[in-house]
Amino acid sequence: MTNEMWGQLRQRLQKTVGQNNFKAWIEPIEFRSADDGIAVFHVPTNFLGNYVNQNYADIILHEVRARSPEVRRLKFVVPARTVETEAANTDTVIHRAARQVQNGSALTTAPLDTRFTFDSFVVGKPNELAHAAAKRVAEGGPVTFNPLFLYGGVGLGKTHLMHAIAHELRLRRPELNVLYLSAEQFMYRFVQALRDRKMMDFKEIFRSVDVLMVDDVQFIAGKGSTQEEFFHTFNALVDQNKQIIISGDRAPGEIKDMEERVKSRLQCGLVVDLHPTDYELRLGILQSKVEQQRVNYPGLEVENGVLEFLAHRISTNVRVLEGALTRLFAFASLVGREINMELTQDCLSDVLRASERKITVEEIQRKVSDHYNIRLSDMIGPKRLRSYARPRQVAMYLCKKMTSRSLPEIGRRFGGRDHTTVMHGVKRIEELKVQDGQIAEDLELLRRALEE
């Protein structure tokens, strides 16, 4: 890894992450060294380092390793001379924004991701209510529910919806002062105001907004004076009938170390949650993200079945799904191959392994005995009747194919049978699978039910 490589790599990253993100997060990074498999980068602040580590380390590492496979890990460090106090050690974006606020200019502190719009938000059963509520407040009409509280697990689209609201409001009601920031930034600005003895300015700024949007409110839990200030800001705005939109990782009542009075304030408007995604939503999101990737990689085709496979296999959060797709496109274009199942398995083996659900012998036994309508004890027990023996062999076969258990282990779980019995059973089913349509169908049904 060399400086020159980093230069080339940055150009690629610009394409992958988009111009705005690149300017905000990647451009300030400086490559320093690469030893013992660790590539070290200098970042201006811890905040930026942490952000990049959480959001872009995967993509950067992937690109770095394509050129220098010996690199295993990335490290983002703040050079000694710039380390200051916690309050000063925040993102430059915040400093810049704070200066702008002091000058009486733009109030939208945190940068908005231009990709996070309503147009790019895919709606499905799990998020339709949150989407509808977000759309409603984005119209900027009379305040009907205050606050709107959006919550959901990691990577389910809270920030996306918040940014979409801010974009839409800017467009429809440009005269409104819309202030969007994360709860973390709220705290930094509060600390900074305290340090600079500018609390009056701070209060004035926050009380003069028309729409206040605070992302990831759980961050201020346990932070006494920040909560207190937040509470007062909140009340002052509600009194003036100004719209507040908050997001959190759980329902207000469940946020630990949050004062009761704050919790109850957060609950007094409309509380809606984003449910975990289902297969259809994941597939819809993937299809829409493929369209976006096409802009960067024209001509790269995705073979049928790949998106369905990913939607089926990666059922965690949308960020992981999106990261997988970005990687897939970057990888395919680097190696000049089309995106088919083989490439997907090669490129995403770690993601796929991590999301693999471990199927147990017990689960298989239960599903098979239910399927054939026999008792579990009869299937595992010594009876040799064909009506028990065949399902037993089917279960043994599935255990061999779908778990990592060895033949002797499987034998043990089937009433202490010998491994040769298991081997014989597996072979028999392999033969029947081709000769007997009913068995083939049973196996397919069972496999699908187990993979769900």
Ligand SMILES: Nc1ncnc2c1ncn2[C@@H]1O[C@H](COP(=O)(O)OP(=O)(O)OP(=O)(O)O)[C@@H](O)[C@H]1O
């Ligand atoms: N329904 C959706 N349609 C399109 N993209 C989505 C959808 N849901 C999530 N995403 C994408 O998934 C990624 C993660 O979403 P986002 O950052 O909004 O999650 P979050 O809920 O705020 O997570 P966290 O709790 O980590 O802050 C983003 O890139 C976002 O665009």
